[in-house]
Amino acid sequence: GIQLMGSGGGSVQAGGSLTLSCTASGASVEDTIIGWYRQAPGHECELVSTISPDGSTYYLASVKGRFTIVRDNGKNSVNLQLNSLRPDDTGVYYCAEGGVEAIEAYVREGRDPTSCQDSDFWGQGTQVTVSS
Numbered sequence: 001g002i003q004l005m006g007s008g009g010g011s012v013q014a015g016g017s018l019t020l021s022c023t024a025s026g027a028s029v030e031d032t033i034i035g036w037y038r039q040a041p042g043h044e045c046e047l048v049s050t051i052s053p054d055g056s057t058y059y060l061a062s063v064k065g066r067f068t069i070v071r072d073n074g075k076n077s078v079n080l081q082l083n084s085l086r087p088d089d090t091g092v093y094y095c096a097e098g099g100v101e102a103i104e105a106y107v108r109e110g111r112d113p114t115s116c117q118d119s120d121f122w123g124q125g126t127q128v129t130v131s132s
Helices: 100-108
Strands: 003-007 010-013 018-025 034-039 046-051 057-059 067-072 077-082 091-097 126-131
Touching (some): 018 091, 046 067, 046 077, 057 067
Parallel strands (some): 010 126
Antiparallel strands (some): 003 018, 034 046, 067 077
16 A cells, blocks of 8 residues: 655744655555644644545645645645745644545544544644744
């Protein structure tokens, strides 16, 4: 199966930008849905954005217009461009194979999706800290 690793996080001031990268191995990002998730302190894991093999995208309402998900086929990666960052964007960002339907299947297996900690589903996370 595909293995994913997130990178590119950092600390920025409100209004700043970051680019996160989800690098894949073992399979092509072109052939599956790749999702970016995040977990803010004291909050549950939430789906931020996805990109499908046909190029269609999904964005969480609070990030629409500020974040852009792009697939880089040459590098077998999926990048998430974060612009106009706000303090409430702070959290650990993870990438995973799949979006809403994958989470639904995860729940049907009796697993708890409220934390992005399960390494069987989410890749290594990267910290994003936005200060006001």
